[in-house]
Structures are given as C-alpha cells and as structure tokens.
Amino acid sequence: MRSQSIRSNSFRKFLYISPFMVLLAVFSYYPLYGWVYAFFDYTPPIPLSQSPFVGFKWFHSLVENQVKIDQLLQVIKNTFGISGLGILFSWLPMIFAIFLTEIKAVRFRKFIQTVTTLPNFISWVLVYSLAFSMFSSEGMVNGFLHMTGLSDSPVLFLQSSDHVWLTMWFWATWKTLGWSAILYIAAIMGIDESLYEAAYVDGATRMQVIRHVVLPSMMPTYFVLLMLQIASFLNNGLEQYFVFQNAFNKDTMQVLDLYVYNLAMGGGSYSVSVAISMLKSLISVVLLFSVNGLSKLLRGEGIV
C-alpha cells in the first residue's frame, strides 16, 4: 500500500518533467532522423518520400575525382590547422590565470579581469564589426599607418588569404581568453593553504611556488578541458568563419562547418552536406569516447 503510493509519487514526478523531455526529443534527437537525407537524392521542393534512394552514392561522390578530393582536403586542412593552433596554445588560459592571481594590486587585478572577460559576451557579428572598423582599408589601423607615414597604400588585412588560420585563432583567443581563465582561477583558489606555507618556510621564490605548487594543482583541470577540446576538434562552429569569410579568403577560411553550410545554403546540395555532417558527427563521437577512455586510463575517471 505504502510502497505503491511512493511508486506512483515518483512516476508523477516524472510526468512533471515529461513535457521538457518531449521538447528535448524534438530539438535534439529528432534531427538525427535527418541523416537519412544522405542516402537519398533529395532536391527541394520534391519531398523526401518521393526522392530516389541512392545508398552511399553521396559518400562516394566526395572522393570521386581529383577536384573534389582536393577541395575536401583543403577544408580538412583548414579545420586541422585552426583547431590545431587552438590545442597548441591551450595552456594560455592557465598561464593567464596563474599570473593574474599573482598580481598584488587588487584593483588592477579586478580591472584586468573585468576587461578581459568582456569580449566573451559579444557576438561574432560584433567582433567582425570591430575588426572591420580597425582593419578595413579605411579603418583605424590603416588611418594610423597613413598618418604616421608608415605606409602609403592601405594594407588589406581582411581581404588577404595569408595567415587566415592565425588571425582566426587570434580573434578566438581575444574573445575567450579572459573567460576561459576563470575556471583556472577557481582551481587556484581551491589550492590547500598549507602547501603555500610549506613552500614559504622552505624559502621558495615566487617562480618556484608556481612551478612546484600551483602548476601541479592545475593539471587535472587543464587535462579535462584539453580532452574536451580534442573531442570537439572538428567542430569549429559556423558563425566566426561565416562572418569573416569573403571571396578573397574563402579557400583558407572554409572549415568543415562553414563548408557544410556553403554547400547546402549556397549550392543547394543538401544530401552531400548531410553526408559530411554525418561523417563529422561520427568521428566526433569516436574522438569523445577515445579521450574518455584515455582519461579513464590516466586518471581513473572519465570526463563525461
């Protein structure tokens, strides 16, 4: 009798959250059904039900001739280049946090923290607008170069296809560095007081304290974040690259996400872009499980 009432009560609790679970199913799980488009010859407005089934035709078509192979390779190269740079410099937020907490002047420290987290809260469109105002041919930087006589003709920063990976990495870092450092600051605040005291008593210099006390305590946090970053290696996101892309830099700008968008929305090849999306997701899942396994091996616990 009593156990039954408890059981019905627990089911009622589930009923309360069920509408939200439905929403989640619709917006997060149902789109997976869209993967079937990759196996049909889908051209709007003909509905999917009347499109011919083509099996793996689109997957083959990605590598059917040299031109397509070259294009796909270039896109993969861009993705690897930009994500690779991100991983190469993944220690930056940690160092940023360590030296920020070293600053004695409280006001200065708070000011730096406030100012450097700000860019995280503006959209990529706004970042592009700022970039445009600074670096376009009639922007501040070129105005400055012109006024000081450093250069006669405007430097075309945004239209160049050179160093695109670096500039994209720079903007992404500019936007997120201060914000990413917050997690590390939290970790630094969690360090056991007695470790510091012991180091002071032993007469350690500040650098030695950082090397032997702070850095080792940061490692678990750094490791987890690095693993997550590796798991999303192929997901650069669309917005940043979409707003910065133009006819001049398209070749080196197109990462997988942007390529998929351009194929479908620009070229109308829905089926091919779904095929690429699908491969991308599958590889991402494999990456996630791999880093999770690696984490279990090294730390004894997974990250997911």
Next chain:
Amino acid sequence: MSDNQTGLTPISRDINISKKTIKMQVSATDKIISTIVYILFSLFAFICVYPFYSIIINTISANDLSARGEIIFWPKGIHFQNYVDVFKIPGLGNAFVISLGRTVIGTLLTVGASAFLGFMFAQEDMWGKKFWYRFTIITMFFNAGIIPWYLTMRTLHLTDNFLAYILPSVVAPFFIILVKTFVEATPKELQQAASIDGAGIFTIFYKIILPISKPILATVAIFSAVNQWNSFQDTLLLVTDSKLYSLQFILYNYINQASSLSTMVNLQNAGSTAMATLATKQTSTSIRMTVTIIVVAPILLVYPIFQRFFVKGIIIGAVKG
C-alpha cells in the same frame, strides 16, 4: 565562497599566516618577471578595450574624418546626429523589438525550465531519474549537424516563426547541471521539513528552492540573455521574413551594404531644413559604427553589474560535487 570573488591571493596570504610574517624571498628575477607580467596584462587589457572605445569616439566625431580613419585617440568635432539618423533606417526599430522580445521571453522560459529541471533531477525518487538525466546531458556532446537541424525546423513549421527563437533553447543541459549542483548542495532538511508539513512538490519548488537559488539563477539568466541577444545563426538559417530579423542579423547586413544605406539616409535628410555638412553627412563608416554601438550598448551596460555574479556562478558550477 568569500565575498571577494577573486579570493585572497597566495601573495597576500603570507600576511595572515602569523604575527611573525614569513617573508617570501623576492629575487631580482621575480621583480623582472612581475614587471613583464604587468606590462603584458596591461597590453592585453588595452587590446580588449580599445576597439570599443575607438568605435564610440568615432560615432560622435565628424563623419568625414572618421571615414578616413583619422579618429584614433580622442573624438574631434563632436555631434550626435548619427544616432538620430540611424534610427531613421527602416527596420531597425523593428529588429530592436524582436531582439528585445526574444531576449526577455527566451530568458524567462530558459531560467524557469532550468530551475525546475535542476530541482527535479536533484530529487531522490523519480521514475527513471538516472536515465532522463543522462538523456538530457548527453545532448551536449552530439548534434545532428546544421542541415538536419534546419530540415527539422522546416518540418515543424518553425521557419519564419518567432517561436524558433525561443523553443529550442528552453531545455539547456549546462544550466540544468548548474542548478542541480546548487540544489544538491543545500541542506536536505529544508525540503524534508516542508514535505512533512504537507507541502507539495510545486510548493517546495516555489517557496523554498526558488528563493535560495537566486545567485545561480541570476547566473543562468545573464548567460541565457546574452546568448539570446547575440544569437545570429538561427536568423541566418530560418528567417526570410524581414519582420523577424534580429539586430545582429541587421548589423551583419549593414556591414555589407552600409554605403547604400548612407545614401538613403542622406536623401531622406536632403529635404529637411538643416542641410547636412560634411561632418554630419552619413558615410558607410558612420552608419556601420553607430549601429554597432546600438547593438553592443545593452551588453556594455549590463555587463559590469552582473560580472561578479557569473564569475561566482561559474565557480559554483566548476566545483562539481
């Protein structure tokens, strides 16, 4: 969590260790390093602030000078005509209403849903709790891709529909984790006492959980409001009806077609008695920058007030029990 959100730094701690303060060794290298650190941080702070500052001074300077990129450190020929003119661009006011609407409605719904779900997932007895929690969290790690998502939204008739801005973000796994962690850290006795007094689950949620979760809900609110205000991709993919354009989308269009807009505004002004001089005549630069400031202003105003909140909130979320 002490009220001072950055906490006591290791350096200031040595003062508190004992009366016989153990002085840390400060070597010459340490001094050099700390000088370099100060310089680097100042430089990075400058890089973060200067773009905003420079655009603000450009919008209130003489337009012919700013178009040539000559306004670099301080404004010249101050006037506010740009702000008056920009609001004459058709569609801008409407986009502002759309952005504001999605931000207010979307934030309310997301905060409400995150609070309720976070609270429910912290319950000890719920049918299939573990499964549904995983069902929710796992969505953070995969997505079908942009095109399947677009096709789904089209199937649901959410293209050119205001609801497309709201519904997909109602259930937000990350925020649910934050709230759940927070609720689980509160004393269990509160809820137990209330339920012994005969309070139902909704009463407990409304009367007890909501009031004590204020700090974490403030964090969720600011995050979700910023997300809504900054959102661009959904408009880009799903909206063709200009009545539903958001400010971000309009700004993107303006950056790419500012010259035709400036011509239009100048033509509108040509009929008025006050003839525009070179200094107040709209250029593509002045239009672009003024709209940028209008789009970024709410963030700049709200941000300093809420900053301490979300730093705390993130730290609460980071220290997962």
